[in-house]
Amino acid sequence: MSAQSEKKEIEFPELPLVTEDFLSKAQAAAGCQMAEYAPGEREALLAGIKKLLKEQDAVLVAHYYTSDDLQQLAEESGGYVADSLEMARFGHDHPASTLIVAGVRFMGETAKILNPEKRVLMPDTEATCSLDLECPVDLFTAFCDGHPEYTSVVYANTSAAVKARADWVVTSGIALPIIKHLAERGEKVLWAPDRHLGSYVQRETGVDMLIWPGSCVIHEQFKADGIRNLKEKYPQAQVLVHPESPKEVVELADVVGSTTGLIKASLNPDVHAFIVATEPGIFYKMKQASPAKLFLEAPSGGLGGTCESCLRCPWMAMNGLRNLAEVLKTGANEITIEEDIRARALVPIQRMLDFARRHQIIVKEKGNA
Numbered sequence: 096m097s098a099q100s101e102k103k104e105i106e107f108p109e110l111p112l113v114t115e116d117f118l119s120k121a122q123a124a125a126g127c128q129m130a131e132y133a134p135g136e137r138e139a140l141l142a143g144i145k146k147l148l149k150e151q152d153a154v155l156v157a158h159y160y161t162s163d164d165l166q167q168l169a170e171e172s173g174g175y176v177a178d179s180l181e182m183a184r185f186g187h188d189h190p191a192s193t194l195i196v197a198g199v200r201f202m203g204e205t206a207k208i209l210n211p212e213k214r215v216l217m218p219d220t221e222a223t224c225s226l227d228l229e230c231p232v233d234l235f236t237a238f239c240d241g242h243p244e245y246t247s248v249v250y251a252n253t254s255a256a257v258k259a260r261a262d263w264v265v266t267s268g269i270a271l272p273i274i275k276h277l278a279e280r281g282e283k284v285l286w287a288p289d290r291h292l293g294s295y296v297q298r299e300t301g302v303d304m305l306i307w308p309g310s311c312v313i314h315e316q317f318k319a320d321g322i323r324n325l326k327e328k329y330p331q332a333q334v335l336v337h338p339e340s341p342k343e344v345v346e347l348a349d350v351v352g353s354t355t356g357l358i359k360a361s362l363n364p365d366v367h368a369f370i371v372a373t374e375p376g377i378f379y380k381m382k383q384a385s386p387a388k389l390f391l392e393a394p395s396g397g398l399g400g401t402c403e404s405c406l407r408c409p410w411m412a413m414n415g416l417r418n419l420a421e422v423l424k425t426g427a428n429e430i431t432i433e434e435d436i437r438a439r440a441l442v443p444i445q446r447m448l449d450f451a452r453r454h455q456i457i458v459k460e461k462g463n464a
């Protein structure tokens with residue numbers, strides 16, 4: 096049977112999971128900022144922000160998990176939509192003197208670490224990440240001090256201070272080759288903070304690892320039973336899973352990958368339906384690239400009216416058009432990092448970038464949340 100005839104046989108019923116109304120209620124219940132605009136307000140904000148970006152010599156870099164509005168605005172205004180590391184690298188290469196980072200706090204910090212000469216602003220500096228919150232620098236430092244025989248490897252979703260204490264920083268896509276490299280050198284690994292990504296890397300490499308018990312509040316919610324049920328209903332669908340998800344969910348995956356890796360997988364011309372286990376902001380890029388395909392949200396453990404059920408990262412949702420316009424007008428929410436910490440945090444990031452270059456690994460395509 097040809098791929099063309101297979102395509103015609105797939106029936107695409109209505110999405111069974113998250114309606115706009117449900118999403119709106121769930122996020123409102125969670126205290127997230129759902130953007131509701133008066134007539135004409137959204138258009139006025141978009142036009143005003145584009146004008147301010149030019150006046151302020153600024154460029155907008157947005158993460159895949161931000162709203163469709165912000166991703167579209169970044170693209171239309173000459174900015175960029177990417178994973179955290181590539182956001183920082185784009186900002187480095189772009190001539191603008193101000194970077195507006197729409198994402199969460201560690202992304203603004205990474206941008207500042209790599210671009211100390213630039214002004215970095217964020218719509219809301221309170222936007223954080225459960226992985227970052229669950230790995231405070233004092234506890235991490237004490238843990239490292241208690242296990243000096245281990246090489247410390249931290250995920251990008253950590254504060255600048257934690258990065259400054261680490262031997263290596265990794266993204267989800269480059270974690271496996273770096274850990275294998277460390278194993279070949281006979282090193283043992285202290286991994287922080289995501290336990291699911293850590294145990295995935297450990298299963299794949301067999302390396303002796305101590306794993307910090309942090310997790311992403313979003314990815315931890317995906318449930319294997321729900322995915323199995325959905326797969327029965329849509330047997331042709333490929334299951335795409337971010338490795339921050341629990342082991343039972345990762346085991347059901349056709350593709351395990353970072354945000355950029357999953358977007359790339361969705362371009363497979365032979366597959367026309369996907370069950371996607373990651374933050375639903377990623378659908379903007381997936382649907383933009385493949386508008387005729389079916390993208391289904393992997394079911395979560397939430398029962399309704401919570402972050403767990405809508406699966407929108409509550410901190411990513413703190414980025415909006417109104418607060419973006421405000422920081423452009425006022426210059427508020429600038430990211431600053433003590434030079435000593437910034438310089439030390441740059442070392443393990445640079446080590447990863449050098450490793451990627453030496454091994455010809457395209458970190459750009461293997462980023463992370």
Ligand code: SF4
Nearest residue numbers: 224225311313408464
């Ligand atoms: S989706 Fe998870 S990993 Fe990403 S910023 Fe939100 S809490 Fe952190």
